[in-house]
Amino acid sequence: MSKRRVVVTGAGALTPIGNTAPKTWENALNGYNGIGNITRFDNSEYNIHVAGELKDFDVENYMDKKTARRMDRFTQYAMIAADEAVKDSGLEINDDNADRVGVWIGSGIGGIQALEDGFKVLYERGPRRVSPFFVPMMIPDMASGQVSIKHGAKGPNGATVTACATGTNSIGEAFKFIERGQADAMISGGTEAPITKMGVAGFQANKALTVTEDPDKASRPYSADRDGFVIGEGSGIVMLEELEHAKARGAEIYAEIVGYGTTGDAYHITAPSQDGEGGARAMQMALDDAEVQPDAVDYINGHGTSTGYNDLFETIAIKTIFGDHAYQMLVNSTKSMTGHLLGGGGGMEAIITACSLRDGRVHPTINLDHPDPELDLDYVTGGPVEAPLKYAMSNSFGFGGHNASLLFKKYEE
Incomplete structure (x- = not known):
């Protein structure tokens, strides 16, 4: 089917x-x-x-x-x-x-x-x-x-x-x-x-x-x-x-959802699994669900909570899945401005991701004044970036070892 x-x-x-x-x-x-x-x-x-x-x-x-x-x-x-x-x-x-x-x-x-x-x-x-x-x-x-x-x-x-x-x-x-x-x-x-x-x-x-x-x-x-x-x-x-x-019915379309991945760490009640392997599997699952190659993704709205392990392990997980292409993608954290809405965060960030694809713009990560040398991706600082986006991913990771990733695509007929 x-x-x-x-x-x-x-x-x-x-x-x-x-x-x-x-x-x-x-x-x-x-x-x-x-x-x-x-x-x-x-x-x-x-x-x-x-x-x-x-x-x-x-x-x-x-x-x-x-x-x-x-x-x-x-x-x-x-x-x-x-x-x-x-x-x-x-x-x-x-x-x-x-x-x-x-x-x-x-x-x-x-x-x-x-x-x-x-x-x-x-x-x-x-x-x-x-x-x-x-x-x-x-x-x-x-x-x-x-x-x-x-x-x-x-x-x-x-x-x-x-x-x-x-x-x-x-x-x-x-x-x-x-x-x-x-x-x-x-x-x-x-x-x-x-x-x-x-x-x-x-x-x-x-x-x-x-x-x-x-x-x-x-x-x-x-x-x-x-x-x-x-x-x-x-x-x-x-x-x-x-x-x-x-x-x-002639509806206006923000973006298309093409992939979804969800995994469990089976590791710890609050800490993410080492090197973000659970999050990496969720991202790969979303890509596989959509039958999209990693190098097609232009932007990731990261979980980006501002905690030591999460930011590090998500970055490692992104590199694990996307390899050298990780350095070509835009990554940001909406939580730098809103804080962490916990269960509400993924809904807000899905909207942000869909709007980014619709408008071809990615918002900045604020307060990134002292970059961590271990975190070396393009986290979008200084102001919004205009980019011809086709695929974008939104990640969320939760206490209990829950990981979820959505892959969105710019809408095309």
């Missing part, structure tokens, strides 16, 4: 550098720093004081207060980004096509704020005062559930949970549903709202976060003085469609 072609026809984003997909893309090209001091809670007793929070965001600008109160922030973010993606795509979901339109949106953590709040009520006021909405607010699949309910999408529905690889895995799985013929369109991506007392405390305890005080220098992937990632929040959602389905 021949594979059905799958394209991106809509995008929605809510990120530390923009409250829409176009604004996120514009600010990424301009090298805008979205990192600031934590305002979500009093962090005076913490070692961590910076994060990638949303800016000028009020949920009541998007939904009524009653509806918002029944959702954790991670679900709110997914709802808002999905609304934008559906509208951007121009796809009308109705009784005729509802069972052929699915939703696959993941979250690495889910409703951690709901969990904190619910425990406080239980501890201080007893079990009878816990909200009946507590469980639906907490569980990670509720973003997909709420989006499908609002838009009437009755096709394949679920949530991938693979830590920081969640968004990329979610889009990859949605891509395969369409490619296999089980759906004609999928609303897919990732979402996360981890900037809470417990969320930050947990990452602080495992030494994953930067202790840098200066927001303008905190997230510095590939830099010799990097010391951990900056926690971020937000959502990135795309509308995927089978090509002929999209063409039949």
